[in-house]
Amino acid sequence: MIPERYSKLNERQWEAVRQTEGPLLILAGAGSGKTNVLTHRIAYLIEQDICAPYEILAITFTNKAAGEMKRRVTDMVDCGDAVWVATFHSTCARILRRHIGFLGYETDFTIYDSDDQRAVVRHVIKDLKLDPKAYKERQMVAFISDCKTQGVTPNEALRMAQYSFQTAWAEIYKAYEKRLKENNALDFDDLLLKTVELFRQEPDVLQYYRRRFRYIMVDEYQDTNHVQFELVELLAREHHNLCVVGDDDQSIYRFRGADIRNILDFEKSFPEAKVVKLEQNYRSTTHILDVANAVIKNNRGRKEKHLWSALGEGARVSFRLYETGQDEASDVVRSVKTAVLAGRASYKDFAVLYRTNAQSRLFEERCINASVPYALVGGVNFYQREEIKDILAYLRTVQNGRDDVSTERIVNKPRRGIGDTSIQKMRAFAAQKGISFMDAVERAEEVPGINTSTVTRFKEFAKLIKGLREDAGVLGDPEERLPFAELVQTVAEKTGYYDYLDEFDEDRRDQKIENIDEFISKAEEFENNWEEDRTASLQDFLEEVALVADVDALNEDDNKLLLMTLHSSKGLEFTTVFLCGMEEGLFPSYMSMDEDADVEEERRLCYVGITRAKKELHLSAARSRMVNGSMNYNDISRFVREIPPELLEQQGMRMSASYGSVFRKSAYTGFGGNGGAYGRPNTGSSFGGSGSYGGQRGTSGAAQKPAPKTAPQKPAFGLSFPVSPKNVTLDFEVGDRVVHTKFGSGTVTEITKKGEDYKIAADFDGFGRRVILLSSGMLKKET
DNA sequence: ACCAGGCTTCTTTTT
């Protein structure tokens, strides 16, 4: 007996639901109802008594997706909440909380975010007496992450090292690992890696989870990395009931180690795999899909598909070119407001998507100015804000006394007269005794060369932490702990944090207090939503905080204009989408313009953005834009040019009249004439019209290749080589007459060095003072 | 121990 609801599925969807046994790859195009298929499939497994709810594991990428799926399953079947629906990271955290003892960690391990990782790297570089200038924290963190996602251990990295700097990197990696272990901490990658390690090392544990998870489903499979593949493969090896859902065209996390081959080679990894393609799109109108297809077809190495929609042609996709980034922002906000005031739509129907978070500022400013309610999604994660991290550092120290990163963060914050020198001494003492920083603090009087008043201060601090441990139920009866909301409040009070905030100017102080208040209400919310049959512990709370991102909190009911990056928009849909900043150097990012594989990822990102739109899509670009404090003049994005002109409605060309001639000469050839804008994309600088803007790409001119990379199978070391100095030569000085491709002739008034580059200020006849980056290639000596 | 002021560097995207 098949419930009625399944008859609403289309033929392919129904096939995917019914195919419960063995490996199954569902290639789900954008908007093809994959979440629907997954939830129905789970319901089907349960309703048809194929398995029990708790035998199903469904893995998603965001907590939001997990919550949504769980909700829908629960609505459909009884006991739906017994299905294990979670992200990779929280799945692993849950498993590790139970069994990590096998790997020599305590179960109250701390989860480090990228800030914490950087702090560890900073220490490690110092300990190894390496030059901090030569080893950038971010780069090292990225390197370590690359190694981990590819399963390269520190010793393997050491063995693979060919150059001395690579040896140093591997040493940093090794010391970093040691440090994390000492701190009883795991980073994001570790959550996955250690779980795989655990399964490899403890066959009984693996066996338990294999038996338990008889049916496994993985959403967004195109964004899984190698370790995630291993994890899933380990779990599914025995029963083979593995269903993965994904769209290779929407793989946008390569930079974070996602390996698109996981999905492309699924049939090789699981030879008996069945494949179902979902190609009917239920989201967008035909015009929007046509544009999406026109862009994505420029990528090579993708699975061919024919996305179609029965929703009619709909409105045409528009493209507008603005003079400046400000113009773009004001006009977008203005048109949203106009539509809302005219009663044609409400704010929540609109989303503004952009490539980089920095772009949000302009839109925020305009929204505030025009009193348009907006919600900024993502950006600086709430839990990464300074005051929140401080309070968290207290809580983490309370929970896990071995977490030195957290302890050192707060030992003198608010200031309690413990300076760097004392901290150094304490650290040395801890290292010598082989104990944690917190344990060392408790034995402050033993530290050599420390004065008595400092000892007292350390002791005071130790007492403070001890008191908080009791409040938190870490010491004493866990059932007696304060509610989390009160606990957070207590931390802020007892530590003197509120008083410390008074030192800030009023605006900032109020902002910080507001954030702490929000933290308190989040804590309360967590407590109220706790559903397990045991009481939540501080550890549970800290874990939630570590693994929950901002996007997850997105509330669809708020009637607000949404601002977010393209990455954050994945999985969402909006009636009207503004895709802004369609400029070479910005989108695709100049960081991604050197290699085909990188450009293809940007193109997929563009595809994701386009396919978010249900009814209307507006693309836009600005001719000039402030980036890093200086003006950039960017060409129109190649992605716009890949769209056949007849699919695009060009509106307005606002404020561009005076530059008409410049357009026709270069950037603008993509429209109208369209002389060979497609064909092979990504062939370096040959792209784009007449080429008079040839070398222009915001920062670097030519010859800026990283050290040799070996594609496609990149070893970890290939991923993050330092970039060689930019090839720019200064060939004029103050007072020289110069010609700018756009502003014409002028006189140089000032030259300032900017990293490897130079900022040239010049007075242009008719345009006045402008500052141009030498590397833009737009400035030449007048002949 | 702490702060102010100047310098540099940076910026892609995030679970």
Next chain:
DNA sequence: GAAGCCTGGT
């Protein structure tokens, strides 16, 4: 155009 780092002064 911000945030982090260093330096030198109190």
